[in-house]
Amino acid sequence: MTNHPLDLAGIGIGPFNLSLAAHLDAVEGVEALFFERRNAFDWHPGMMLPDVTLQTSFLKDLVSATHPSSPWSFLSFLVAKKRFYDFMNADFAAIPRREFAQYLSWAAQGLPTLRFGAGIDEVDFDGRNFILRSGKREQRARNIALGVGLKPALPAFANRLREDDHFHSSQARFRLGACAGKRVAVIGGGQSGAEILLHLLNQTDNAPSHVAWISQRPNFLPLDETPFTNELFTPPYVASFRDLPEPRRHATVEREKLAGDGVSSETLTAIYRRLYVLRHLEPSGPEVELLPHRDVVNAEPREGGYQLIMRNGMDGMMGIGHAEIVILATGYRYELPDCLAPLTGRIVIDRTGRPVPDADFAVAWDGPSANRIFALNAGLISHGIAEPQLSLMAWRGAVIANALLGRRQFDVEVPNSMVNWRSQMHTDARLDTARSNGRLFSP
Numbered sequence: 001m002t003n004h005p006l007d008l009a010g011i012g013i014g015p016f017n018l019s020l021a022a023h024l025d026a027v028e029g030v031e032a033l034f035f036e037r038r039n040a041f042d043w044h045p046g047m048m049l050p051d052v053t054l055q056t057s058f059l060k061d062l063v064s065a066t067h068p069s070s071p072w073s074f075l076s077f078l079v080a081k082k083r084f085y086d087f088m089n090a091d092f093a094a095i096p097r098r099e100f101a102q103y104l105s106w107a108a109q110g111l112p113t114l115r116f117g118a119g120i121d122e123v124d125f126d127g128r129n130f131i132l133r134s135g136k137r138e139q140r141a142r143n144i145a146l147g148v149g150l151k152p153a154l155p156a157f158a159n160r161l162r163e164d165d166h167f168h169s170s171q172a173r174f175r176l177g178a179c180a181g182k183r184v185a186v187i188g189g190g191q192s193g194a195e196i197l198l199h200l201l202n203q204t205d206n207a208p209s210h211v212a213w214i215s216q217r218p219n220f221l222p223l224d225e226t227p228f229t230n231e232l233f234t235p236p237y238v239a240s241f242r243d244l245p246e247p248r249r250h251a252t253v254e255r256e257k258l259a260g261d262g263v264s265s266e267t268l269t270a271i272y273r274r275l276y277v278l279r280h281l282e283p284s285g286p287e288v289e290l291l292p293h294r295d296v297v298n299a300e301p302r303e304g305g306y307q308l309i310m311r312n313g314m315d316g317m318m319g320i321g322h323a324e325i326v327i328l329a330t331g332y333r334y335e336l337p338d339c340l341a342p343l344t345g346r347i348v349i350d351r352t353g354r355p356v357p358d359a360d361f362a363v364a365w366d367g368p369s370a371n372r373i374f375a376l377n378a379g380l381i382s383h384g385i386a387e388p389q390l391s392l393m394a395w396r397g398a399v400i401a402n403a404l405l406g407r408r409q410f411d412v413e414v415p416n417s418m419v420n421w422r423s424q425m426h427t428d429a430r431l432d433t434a435r436s437n438g439r440l441f442s443p
């Protein structure tokens with residue numbers, strides 16, 4: 001901590017604020033510090049299961065998209081670790097998530113502006129500066145960058161579950177050992193649910209006796225990684241999305257869900273192949289039940305487990321399942337962090353409980369415009385489905401760095417999109433004019 005106010009204080013050091021720190025590292029004369037509650041960088045440790053892979057290209061690293069000569073790129077990491085040629089020869093279709101986590105930790109160890117073991121308990125504003133409190137220490141800063149990530153999303157029935165026989169997927173690596181010999185329900189048909197199921201199916205000595213994979217979705221649906229869907233994860237698409245009316249943005253995010261939330265086809269194939277082996281070649285393995293299109297509406301505690309009440313979306317019938325351990329792979333949600341309590345009421349919140357970031361990721365609040373609250377991973381509704389993913393983290397880091405500096409330090413000019421997402425006539429009035437002129441499509 002310093003005695004004088006910083007230009008920027010970052011709260012939380014996940015990949016997103018790490019990218020911002022890596023960009024600012026290239027700029028002389030900026031005073032920024034980033035504070036993290038954990039004692040060292042650790043990327044989703046509870047889901048670091050063996051063999052899990054990155055769902056995005058390693059080129060979507062902290063800096064390459066906007067500052068390719070930065071020393072904090074994934075390629076710099078490979079070179080520094082003397083892995084460059086081995087990595088090329090390994091020719092991964094998707095790189096191990098462990099390797100990307102090692103890369104992020106390597107960058108976190110090298111960047112001088114990061115402070116670990118420094119959770120921020122409270123953020124207040126004295127009219128000129130934000131005041132960040134961490135234990136007994138205080139730090140003033142003109143601007144802050146909130147990079148605190150998302151929180152586990154839990155279904156309503158979760159508060160009926162006992163502490164020792166249920167857990168959210170974010171705890172999986174530390175709790176899966178308890179599944180040996182038990183009846184287990186994995187609730188959630190996204191990537192985390194799929195990875196947990198595969199892990200359980202691959203157990204030999206510690207296999208569960210029975211596994212049910214339950215998903216609300218009508219099938220175990222894949223992540224769409226085809227080129228035109230990948231266009232949704234580009235700055236031009238974000239630019240087209242950003243100024244849509246709010247109801248349209250909500251509807252678009254809902255419609256595009258599977259582009260970011262489906263299961264990678266490699267994981268689905270691995271699950272299917274393992275099921276084949278268990279069914280035809282190793283019938284001594286766990287019993288498996290696949291239950292898509294099921295909405296778990298309640299979990300009734302029973303002697304030694306739970307009765308799960310499910311509505312089947314295909315035939316409309318209600319069904320019952322039994323589990324001794326319930327794993328909630330039910331995703332994540334945004335919530336303003338508790339440390340901002342002194343400022344709540346001053347920050348504009350939308351109907352989903354999110355702040356409202358502008359084009360520079362600065363949220364609307366009633367404080368002076370010179371004091372900005374940048375929010376990372378808060379803009380699902382303002383910026384679209386790329387926001388919680390790694391795809392645009394470098395671009396966002398560069399946009400925020402430019403906004404902080406008040407100049408175009410990094411080139412974030414949006415290139416033309418391959419696709420004409422928006423009409424050239426934006427308003428109904430102009431559409432009416434075009435109709436009356438007998439001209440419905442702009443050239």
Ligand SMILES: Cc1cc2nc3c(=O)[nH]c(=O)nc-3n(C[C@H](O)[C@H](O)[C@H](O)COP(=O)(O)OP(=O)(O)OC[C@H]3O[C@@H](n4cnc5c(N)ncnc54)[C@H](O)[C@@H]3O)c2cc1C
Pocket residue numbers: 011012013014015016017035036037038043044047053054055056118119120121147148149150192337339376377388389390391
């Ligand atoms: C298991 C998993 C795998 C993923 N894999 C991919 C992938 O392959 N590709 C992709 O594009 N996206 C992926 N994502 C999505 C996204 O990339 C990650 O969630 C990413 O970690 C988000 O980064 P973040 O910086 O917003 O938050 P986080 O990584 O959650 O980091 C937030 C940090 O803030 C700290 N913090 C919180 N409050 C405070 C406080 N008050 N004071 C100090 N520190 C605080 C936390 O301790 C934490 O370290 C994955 C997500 C998960 C859950």
